[in-house]
Every structure is written in C-alpha cells, then in structure tokens.
Amino acid sequence: MTHVPEQTVLASDYFQSYSVVGLLAVVGVLFVAVAFGAGRLLRPVVPTPEKLLTYECGVDPVGEGWAHTQVRYYVYAFLYVIFAVDSIFLFPWATVFAAPGYGATTLVEMFIFLGFLAVGLLYAWKKGVLEWT
Secondary structure, three states, rough: OOOOOHHHHHHHHHHHHHHHHHHHHHHHHHHHEEEEEEEHHHHHOOOOOOOOOOOEEEEOOOOOOOOOOHHHHHHHHHHHHHHHHHHHHHHHHHHOOOOOOHHHHHHHHHHHHHHHHHHHHHHHHOOOOOOOO
C-alpha cells in the first residue's frame, strides 16, 4: 500500500478550484462571443445616407465634426472620481475600526491611505488645477 503525501492532495484540490474558475471564465467569454455573433448574423443591414450621418441629440450636425474641449474639465472629473473612491474606502474602514482587535493597525493603514490622497491633492493644488478661471 502506497502512502500519498498530504501536500499532493492539497495541491490537487488547490488547482481543481482554479480549474473551476477558469472553466467559468471560458463559458462567460463564449457566451458573450455567441451573443455578439448572433446579433451580427440576425440584424438587418440596410445602410442609407441618413443612417451614416453623424447624429447627436436629435439635432442635425452643422460644420465639422471636431470640437475643442478644454482639458481642465476632465481633470475636475478625474479629481472627483479620486475623492469619491476615497469616501467609498472610508466607510468600511470606519466599521472595521470599530471592531475589537483591529484598532491600531487599521488606523495606521488608513492614515497612510489618506496621506497618499493628500499628496495627490497637494500636487493638484500646486499645479493650479483647482482654479476654475
């Protein structure tokens, strides 16, 4: 009778778990590919000049299709996203901090996180990004 080491059994279970995840990922990709392929095969294709015209908000296009947009609006949106993510991370932190046994470690980690955000805000302020005019 041969003895199978316990490490081999554990490694087998470990890779079997990942094979299930891999199989689900392949099935998901195949599902999306089949759905897009069926849509491409089943849709009617009747191009007309009106369908090929650039269209936005029900208004017929006038002039060229290129419009200049100032980059600072994108920077404001980017800064908003950064600080919205900050607030998303602060709420779970508050609940973990309230749990017994996690106080000091969680507090240090959160101040490191807030320090990174403060450096980003300071950089944006020094570059003059936060001035509207």
